[in-house]
Amino acid sequence: xxxxxxxxxxxxxxxxxxxxxxxxxxxxxxxxxxxxxxxxxxxxxxxxxxxxxxxxxxxxxxxxxxxxxxxxxxxxxxxxxxxxxxxxxxxxxxxxxxxxxxxxxxxxxxxxxxxxxxxxxxxxxxxxxxxxxxxxxxxxxxxxxxxxxxxxxxxxxxxxxxxxxxxxxxxxxxxxxxxxxxxxxxxxxxxxxxxxxxxxxxxxxxxxxxxxxxxxxxxxxxxxxxxxxxxxxxxxxxxxxxxxxxxx
Numbered sequence: 001x002x003x004x005x006x007x008x009x010x011x012x013x014x015x016x017x018x019x020x021x022x023x024x025x026x027x028x029x030x031x032x033x034x035x036x037x038x039x040x041x042x043x044x045x046x047x048x049x050x051x052x053x054x055x056x057x058x059x060x061x062x063x064x065x066x067x068x069x070x071x072x073x074x075x076x077x078x079x080x081x082x083x084x085x086x087x088x089x090x091x092x093x094x095x096x097x098x099x100x101x102x103x104x105x106x107x108x109x110x111x112x113x114x115x116x117x118x119x120x121x122x123x124x125x126x127x128x129x130x131x132x133x134x135x136x137x138x139x140x141x142x143x144x145x146x147x148x149x150x151x152x153x154x155x156x157x158x159x160x161x162x163x164x165x166x167x168x169x170x171x172x173x174x175x176x177x178x179x180x181x182x183x184x185x186x187x188x189x190x191x192x193x194x195x196x197x198x199x200x201x202x203x204x205x206x207x208x209x210x211x212x213x214x215x216x217x218x219x220x221x222x223x224x225x226x227x228x229x230x231x232x233x234x235x236x237x238x239x240x241x242x243x244x245x246x247x248x
Contacts, residue, residue, distance in 0.1 A: 004067025004074045005051075013063055014079045017043050022078045024069035024099050025090030026053045029115060029136055033087055034062065040169075045078045070098035072106050080106045088114040088130070093121035097128045104129030170200070171235055173226045173242055181242050187216035190238070197230035197238050 014020075020043035023030055030046070037044050046053070046062050047069040057064035067074040069088070080086065086103045088096040096114045103112055114130040116122050125133040147154045175182055181189045190197050202218070203210045203225040211218065220226065228235065 004065060004071065004077065006065045006067075006077050010045075010063045010065065011077065014045060014077070017045075017079055018082045019043075019084040020045060020079065020082070022047065022069075022075070022080060022083050022086040022103075024048075024086065024088045024096075025115075026050070026056065027089070027091055030087075030089045031056075033089060034060070042084075045083075047074060047078055070095065070102045072102050075103055075106050080110065083107070083110060085111040085113065088112070088125075090115070091117065093117050093124070097121070097124055100125055100128040100130045168229065168231050169235060170227065170229045171239065173228060173239060175220055175222055175224045175226065175242070177222045179222070179242055181220050182222045183219065185217050185219055186214060189220070196234055197228055199226055199228050201227040203227070 021037055022045050023033060023037075024047045026034075026046050026048045030048075034044055034046070044062060045065065046057055047065045047067060049066065049068055051066050054064050054066060056062075065074060065078055067077075069075065069078075069090075075086075080103060086099075088099040088103070090096055090099070093116055096116070100112055100114050103110055112130045112132075114125040114128075114133045116125055116133050116135050119135060122133050122135070186199050190199070199214055201210055201212050202214050202220070205223060228238070230238070
């Protein structure tokens, strides 16, 4: 069995957590991911084979496990069965593939994002079970090209995604079968909330099937994923109502 190290403090904290994120690989990319996740108030557990990363995690008050994230026992220690999502962000595509395979086997409902360094690794990561995979250099290249061509667009997107410094944010909401918003129109539900919320798009199963800027009379059905934007307090109220089951 592969060896791993986890403190009693970390183990006890993880046992009490739900809907947290697991980050596998704490390089420069991983540290940026942590910063973004924590800005939104998310709990994060880090897994890395490098014990030197423990000092960074202690300084940042992050939960840390020294071990191989492709080992299911290590993932179990990180609370993979209760986690909301996992990010495979090591610098090795082969390692990320094994991490994804193990994580998917441990939790079939886990949302998994994986980093790729080579283009031909994208399909392998998806086949292994990743919900999303991306080339880090492609994202940074796109961001910089758009920055020079359309600087105001990038400024606006940065405002939208940096929810820690602004009074509004964007959320993705999954509509369950018993949700109070299921089988109602956008206007009927969001008028009832008496809040200033905009439905930017509705994804119907995949990124290839979506409706941008849906009309007020569009009927929301179970399985839809709504991308909504609004003030923090308004969104909290709406999200709470969406999660509540429909009353008879």
